[in-house]
Amino acid sequence: RKEVEQDPGPFNVPEGATVAFNCTYSNSASQSFFWYRQDCRKEPKLLMSVYSSGNEDGRFTAQLNRASQYISLLIRDSKLSDSATYLCVVYTGGFKTIFGAGTRLFVKA
Amino acid sequence: DVKVTQSSRYLVKRTGEKVFLECVQDMDHENMFWYRQDPGLGLRLIYFSYDVKMKEKGDIPEGYSVSREKKERFSLILESASTNQTSMYLCASTRGAGGNTIYFGEGSWLTVV
Numbered sequence: 001r002k003e004v005e006q007d008p009g010p011f012n013v014p015e016g017a018t019v020a021f022n023c024t025y026s027n028s029a030s031q032s033f034f035w036y037r038q039d040c041r042k043e044p045k046l047l048m049s050v051y052s053s054g055n056e057d058g059r060f061t062a063q064l065n066r067a068s069q070y071i072s073l074l075i076r077d078s079k080l081s082d083s084a085t086y087l088c089v090v091y092t093g094g095f096k097t098i099f100g101a102g103t104r105l106f107v108k109a
Numbered sequence: 110d111v112k113v114t115q116s117s118r119y120l121v122k123r124t125g126e127k128v129f130l131e132c133v134q135d136m137d138h139e140n141m142f143w144y145r146q147d148p149g150l151g152l153r154l155i156y157f158s159y160d161v162k163m164k165e166k167g168d169i170p171e172g173y174s175v176s177r178e179k180k181e182r183f184s185l186i187l188e189s190a191s192t193n194q195t196s197m198y199l200c201a202s203t204r205g206a207g208g209n210t211i212y213f214g215e216g217s218w219l220t221v222v
Contacts, residue, residue: 008149032208043199043213044152087151091208095140095159099152 001026003098006088010104017078021103023071023088032091033064035073037084038102044087047073078107111136115200115214122221128187130217132200138212141183142167142201143175146216152199158183190221 006023013019025033033050048055050062050071061074071088088100116131134141140159144152144167154167156175164175172194176184183202187194200214 004151036211041216041218043215044211045213046210089211093207095157095165095207097154097207097211099144101149101151 003027004088004090004100006100006103008101008103010106012106012108013078014108015078015080018074018076019078019105021073021086023100025069025071025090027092028069030090030092033071034089035062036087036089038087039084047086080107080109083107111212113200113202113212113214115217117217118215119218120220122190122219124191124221126190128190128219130185130198132183132214133181134202134212135181136202136204136212137180138202138204140203141177143183143185144199144201145196146199147196155185192221195219195221
């Protein structure tokens with residue numbers, strides 16, 4: 001079983017749609033959680049951190065459920081520019097950071 | 110603006126050649142990393158360094174070595190390139206203790222023929 005698992009997609013949605021990505025992690029002692037965004041043939045960049053209380057940044061909402069070892073990212077009112085791969089990232093301590101394989105999103109006009 | 114620079118973006122090398130991938134960061138970060146990214150596998154850690162001249166193996170160090178002679182520079186070396194090392198290589202840096210934002214370079218696309 002992978003330490004961090006994501007649905008690879010691709011998710012194909014129309015502009016304006018709401019889309020949700022899920023991620024599960026296996027190490028219950030994991031400390032910090034993040035979503036990174038990676039555009040085609042580019043480097044990953046931090047999108048947002050994920051907290052147990054949930055956090056929102058504009059159209060993006062991230063949630064963490066420690067009991068179920070589950071992280072989610074919700075994108076509302078999708079834009080063409082949201083098309084990218086979204087990486088679930090889990091920090092487990094020391095220098096250990098685990099990256100999911102990513103979920104691809106295509107937003108179409 | 111923070112910057113991690115990988116000097117070679119696209120390389121084609123022959124099997125058995127020695128390959129150097131250079132990475133420089135301008136943020137005075139203590140920690141630097143080399144990852145490779147392959148479809149369906151996510152990013153996998155090759156080596157990391159938490160200080161000058163210090164290096165630690167990551168999850169897939171076989172066939173690779175690294176060098177960190179200066180704080181801002183971290184090099185990845187493939188002593189004898191093989192076709193299974195064809196991949197995208199990403200350099201990254203972070204400040205201080207773990208869990209902080211990871212800053213990546215633009216990536217080096219290596220093809221070994």
